[in-house]
Structures are given as C-alpha cells and as structure tokens.
Amino acid sequence: MTETTTISAVKPPTGGIITQFRHRRRRNGRRSALRVHPALYLFPLPAVALLVAFMAVPLLESLQYAITNWDGYSATFDYVGLNNFVRAFTGDTLFLNALTNNVLYMLVVVIVQTILSLLLSLLLVKNSRGGIFLRALFFFPTILSSVSVAFIWRFMYEPNFGLLNGFLGAIGLHQFQSAFLGDDQQALYWVALVQVWAHAGQMMVVFIAGLQAIPQELYEAAELDGAGRWRRFTSITWPMLAPATTIVVAYVTIQSFKAFDLLLGIGGNPPKNSLDILSTRIYTTFVNSHFGYAAAESVIFMVLILIVTVLQRRILRLTQKQE
Amino acid sequence: MAANLSRRAILLVYTLVVAVPLLVVILGSFKTNEELFANPIGLPKSFVPENFIAVITGQDLGGAFLNSSIVAVVSVPTTLLLASLAAYGVSRMGGFWSWLIFGFLVLGMAIPAQTNMIALYVQFQQLGLVNSLFGLMLVNIVSTLPIAVFILTGFMKTLPKELFEASAIDGSGPFRTYWSIAMPLSAPSLAAAGIFLFVIHWNELLYPLLFVQSPKLRTLPLALLSYQGEYQTNYPLLFSAVILASAPVVVAYVFLQRYFVAGLTAGVSK
Numbered sequence: 297m298t299e300t301t302t303i304s305a306v307k308p309p310t311g312g313i314i315t316q317f318r319h320r321r322r323r324n325g326r327r328s329a330l331r332v333h334p335a336l337y338l339f340p341l342p343a344v345a346l347l348v349a350f351m352a353v354p355l356l357e358s359l360q361y362a363i364t365n366w367d368g369y370s371a372t373f374d375y376v377g378l379n380n381f382v383r384a385f386t387g388d389t390l391f392l393n394a395l396t397n398n399v400l401y402m403l404v405v406v407i408v409q410t411i412l413s414l415l416l417s418l419l420l421v422k423n424s425r426g427g428i429f430l431r432a433l434f435f436f437p438t439i440l441s442s443v444s445v446a447f448i449w450r451f452m453y454e455p456n457f458g459l460l461n462g463f464l465g466a467i468g469l470h471q472f473q474s475a476f477l478g479d480d481q482q483a484l485y486w487v488a489l490v491q492v493w494a495h496a497g498q499m500m501v502v503f504i505a506g507l508q509a510i511p512q513e514l515y516e517a518a519e520l521d522g523a524g525r526w527r528r529f530t531s532i533t534w535p536m537l538a539p540a541t542t543i544v545v546a547y548v549t550i551q552s553f554k555a556f557d558l559l560l561g562i563g564g565n566p567p568k569n570s571l572d573i574l575s576t577r578i579y580t581t582f583v584n585s586h587f588g589y590a591a592a593e594s595v596i597f598m599v600l601i602l603i604v605t606v607l608q609r610r611i612l613r614l615t616q617k618q619e
Numbered sequence: 620m621a622a623n624l625s626r627r628a629i630l631l632v633y634t635l636v637v638a639v640p641l642l643v644v645i646l647g648s649f650k651t652n653e654e655l656f657a658n659p660i661g662l663p664k665s666f667v668p669e670n671f672i673a674v675i676t677g678q679d680l681g682g683a684f685l686n687s688s689i690v691a692v693v694s695v696p697t698t699l700l701l702a703s704l705a706a707y708g709v710s711r712m713g714g715f716w717s718w719l720i721f722g723f724l725v726l727g728m729a730i731p732a733q734t735n736m737i738a739l740y741v742q743f744q745q746l747g748l749v750n751s752l753f754g755l756m757l758v759n760i761v762s763t764l765p766i767a768v769f770i771l772t773g774f775m776k777t778l779p780k781e782l783f784e785a786s787a788i789d790g791s792g793p794f795r796t797y798w799s800i801a802m803p804l805s806a807p808s809l810a811a812a813g814i815f816l817f818v819i820h821w822n823e824l825l826y827p828l829l830f831v832q833s834p835k836l837r838t839l840p841l842a843l844l845s846y847q848g849e850y851q852t853n854y855p856l857l858f859s860a861v862i863l864a865s866a867p868v869v870v871a872y873v874f875l876q877r878y879f880v881a882g883l884t885a886g887v888s889k
Binding site: 332333335336337338339340342343344346347350351353354355356357358361368415416419420430432433434435436437438439440441442443444447448449451452454456457458459462493497498501502505525553554556557560561564565574575578579582587590591594595597598601602 | 644879
C-alpha cells in the first residue's frame with residue numbers, strides 16, 4: 297500500500313556499490329559472522345520504554361477510569377460499571393449531539409474532499425510547469441496550523457464585512473448571502489468545507505502518486521478499443537487507484553474525527569452546540585472535571601473510529617474490485 | 620477542446636479559492652480594521668507594518684515564538700533519533716521479535732490523543748511535568764514516535780542488507796553501522812520525516828492546551844487562540860499574528876518543498 301506514496305526523494309540508493317559488496321560476501325563466505333547481532337535488540341528499547349510508560353499505561357488507565365465516577369481530584373472514586381456508557385447513549389443530549397455532528401461532519405469532509413482531490417489530481421497529473429506550480433499552491437494550506445486556518449475563514453465567513461457575503465452581493469446573488477457560522481443549521485458544514493480547503497491539496501498529491509503509477513499502456517489499449525473518457529476512468533483509473541483511495545479515505549476520516557483544533561479555533565473554547573464534535577466534547581467534559589465520564593466518551597470515540605475505518609475499507613473494496 | 624477549456628476553468632476557480640483567502644490575509648495584515656472591512660481584497664493604503672510591530676512588541680507572541688522554537692528544536696531531532704534507532708533495530712533483526720516490536724510501536728497510531736489525554740494528564744501531574752516545556756517535548760515525542768517509526772522502518776527495510784553485513788565484516792559494531800551507514804543512507808527519508816514532525820509539533824494545539832497553564836509557557840497555536848479571545852474582531856492584527864506564527868513553516872516550505880510533499884504524504888499512509 298505504501299508504494300503509492302513513494303516519492304522520488306525517498307528512494308533507496310541502488311547500483312554498483314551493492315553488487316560489489318554482494319560479490320565480496322560470497323567470496324568470504326562468513327555467514328556466521330553476519331547473524332543478527334544481539335545488541336540490535338537494544339535499539340528499539342528507548343522507543344518501546346517511552347511508549348509503554350506514556351502511551352500503553354495511560355491507555356489502560358483510561359480504560360479503567362471509564363468505569364468509574366472519578367472527578368479528577370478526589371482521593372476516592374467508585375466503580376460504576378458500564379453506567380458511563382449507558383448514560384452517554386441514553387441520557388446525555390450533549391454527547392449525542394456531538395456524535396451526530398461528528399458523523400455529519402465526517403460524511404461531508406470525506407465525500408467532498410475525496411472527490412475534489414481526485415478531480416484536482418486528474419487535472420494536474422501531468423508534470424507540466426504550470427501544473428507543478430498549481431500543485432505546490434494547492435498543497436500549501438496543509439502546512440498552516442488549524443488555528444491560523446480558522447482565523448482566515450472566520451473573516452471570510454464574517455456576515456457583515458466578510459469576503460464571501462461581499463462577493464455574493466457584488467455579483468448580484470444577494471439571496472445566497474448567509475450568516476454562515478452564525479446559522480446553527482449550517483455552521484457545521486461551513487467548517488467542514490474549511491477542512492476540505494486546508495487538506496484537499498495534500499490528498500491530491502497522494503492521488504497523483506497513485507495515478508502516475510498506472511501503466512500508460514492500459515490507456516493506449518483502451519483507446520484503441522474505442523473506450524471513451526468515462527469508460528477509461530471507470531474501467532482503468534478507478535480500480536487501479538484502489539490503494540490510493542483506501543489511504544485517502546481512511547486518512548481523511550481520521551482527520552475529520554481529529555478536527556479538534558479547527559473547531560476550537562473557529563467555534564471558540566468551548567464551541568457552541570452546533571459546532572461541538574466528539575473530540576471537543578471529550579475535552580470539555582474533561583476540563584469540567586468529569587474524568588471518569590470523559591474517559592468513557594473517549595473510549596467510545598476510539599472504538600467508533602476503528603469501526604468506521606474497517607467499514608470503509610469493506611465498502612471501498614466492493615466498488616474497486618478489479619475486473 | 621471543450622474538455623481542455625473546462626479543465627482550465629476548474630483549475631482557475633480552485634486557484635482563486637486557495638489564493639484569494641491567502642492574499643486577503645497578506646494584504647489585510649497591512650490594513651486598519653476599517654480599511655479591511657471597506658476593501659477586503661484591494662491593496663492597502665500603505666505598507667507600513669504597524670500591525671506586525673504591534674504583534675511583536677505585544678507581550679504574547681514573542682515569547683510564544685521562542686517557546687515553540689525551543690520545543691520543536693528539541694522534540695523533532697529526539698523523535699527522529701529514537702525512531703531511527705527503533706526502525707534500524709526492527710528492520711535488521713527480522714523474525715517474530717521484529718514483528719512484535721514493530722507492531723507495538725506503530726499501534727500507537729490507532730489511539731486518538733483524546734483517549735490518552737485523561738490518564739496522561741493525571742500521570743504528568745504526579746510527575747510534575749504539567750506546566751513545563753519539558754513535559755510538552757515529552758508528549759510531542761511520544762505522540763509522534765509511532766508514525767515516525769512507521770515511516771523510517773518502511774525506508775530502512777529497502778536498504779540492501781549487504782551494506783550492513785560488509786560493515787560488520789570490516790569490524791564495525793552495530794551502533795557504528797547504524798550511525799555511519801544506515802543514517803547517512805536514510806538522509807532523504809529522515810528529512811521527510813523531520814519535516815512532517817516539525818509541522819505537527821509546531822502546529823500542535825491539544826497538548827499545550829492541556830499541559831500549559833502559565834501564559835509564559837504558551838506555544839504559538841495557544842497564543843493565537845488567546846489572541847482570538849482578546850482581539851475578537853481586530854482581523855488585521857490576527858492576520859499579522861497568523862503570518863508571523865506561520866513564517867518558519869512557510870519559509871521551510873518554499874525551500875524544501877519536495878521533502879514536505881514526501882513527508883506529509885508518507886504520513887498519510889498510516
């Protein structure tokens with residue numbers, strides 16, 4: 297799966313020097329000296345130790361907190377079993393609101409961003425001068441911090457003086473002017489589009505790498521057989537792009553669940569209900585000192601991401617079966 | 620012909636969608652608020668960097684810039700060092716242990732920060748790491764180790780074994796082979812991974828928000844966020860702050876573009 301993202305800059309060196317060494321090894325024939333040196337087992341040790349201490353242990357503790365009513369500072373707490381989970385799904389409208397928002401947000405981001413970045417990659421797959429410049433430009437917003445992106449778009453969306461309403465007014469489309477972030481019915485979708493704006497270029501590059509790996513002969517043969525543009529796309533490009541699509545969709549999904557920075561930057565801290573997604577909800581629960589309950593929410597969050605990722609992989613595999 | 624025309628039309632529209640907001644920010648940073656509202660896309664009346672001066676001389680951003688720099692300068696190379704050691708060990712040892720250790724190291728990619736943060740916060744409090752730049756460095760390193768190991772192992776596995784074997788025959792110990800053979804050969808992927816880590820660490824918001832209470836220790840995204848609260852609608856000031864906060868990453872992007880693309884897309888393959 298990784299071959300689609302191999303970029304020329306990270307190719308291993310090959311050539312004369314290697315064959316030279318290979319030759320030498322054969323002549324010496326000292327296989328026994330080439331066994332794995334025991335010290336090699338120590339190399340991953342610092343990384344493993346850090347991850348045990350600050351990733352695995354906290355994870356297990358989080359699972360433990362999830363079945364308690366701990367408030368974060370009291371010396372004692374009770375085990376409440378699955379009560380936190382039951383409460384999240386039955387009694388907690390804030391959590392259910394964040395869950396619904398998150399699913400909608402994910403759907404918009406994944407669908408729009410995948411289609412847009414695929415479209416851009418198809419238009420920019422050729423290495424022309426102008427194409428390379430546009431790729432660099434479209435990729436650019438990815439490197440900005442989400443807080444910066446949030447500021448930029450808060451001005452674009454500003455209802456009275458912002459650029460979007462000004463533009464719509466100038467071209468005579470007053471009826472499409474909107475309160476954007478001020479309108480609770482729409483706010484979430486406008487933020488989703490900001491996320492697409494920020495990261496479509498990044499996914500475009502992944503798709504371009506995938507497209508450039510498709511052998512040109514396939515297209516030439518199809519053209520000889522009289523296949524039109526659309527037919528060539530559905531029969532060659534889409535199935536051959538399967539590895540890249542899987543990567544893009546999975547990554548965009550995870551990004552849309554992790555959109556904490558953007559929502560906090562645009563929606564304020566804590567964001568209003570219409571802009572509350574799971575990551576912001578967990579954070580708010582946590583800073584309000586409901587540690588046990590926040591832990592339960594965060595466990596649901598983790599499992600949900602896992603389920604969605606697996607489901608997507610299944611669905612994509614169905615549509616991209618090679619003929 | 621028609622297809623070519625629509626291709627150009629789509630590209631032109633999307634170029635505007637990306638470029639116009641960026642231009643508005645750049646031009647807007649030289650305007651007054653009234654000027655920006657009256658004329659968001661036009662040229663400013665003067666290019667006197669008043670807003671920049673106000674942002675730099677203000678107490679928040681300068682210190683935040685320094686804090687972010689200190690954190691990045693320590694945590695990026697440390698992550699690279701630990702991850703490359705692990706990647707080298709894993710790619711050389713082979714067999715069951717290699718599989719197990721690699722599996723454990725990269726499993727962290729599947730754990731969302733929000734799931735870990737609660738227990739991590741408690742742990743950091745007990746260790747006295749809350750409200751310290753060292754704590755931030757540590758959490759940056761830990762949170763990005765899995766993805767760094769993943770990227771570097773993928774690369775190191777493609778290096779020809781014969782080089783390492785030859786080095787061993789010539790009498791180099793494993794550490795020497797790692798340092799003088801594997802590391803130089805991995806330079807391009809180390810650069811790509813380093814850029815990737817730099818962008819993440821520089822832009823990270825959640826952990827500073829959790830672990831930093833003192834305004835003196837704020838990193839840039841945190842300082843920006845508090846700016847927003849303070850200067851709600853003073854967009855020119857916010858724009859100048861955004862430009863200053865993004866400057867190092869943008870400059871690096873202009874000069875090291877291909878490593879950015881390689882790094883940020885290698886990170887995608889998780």
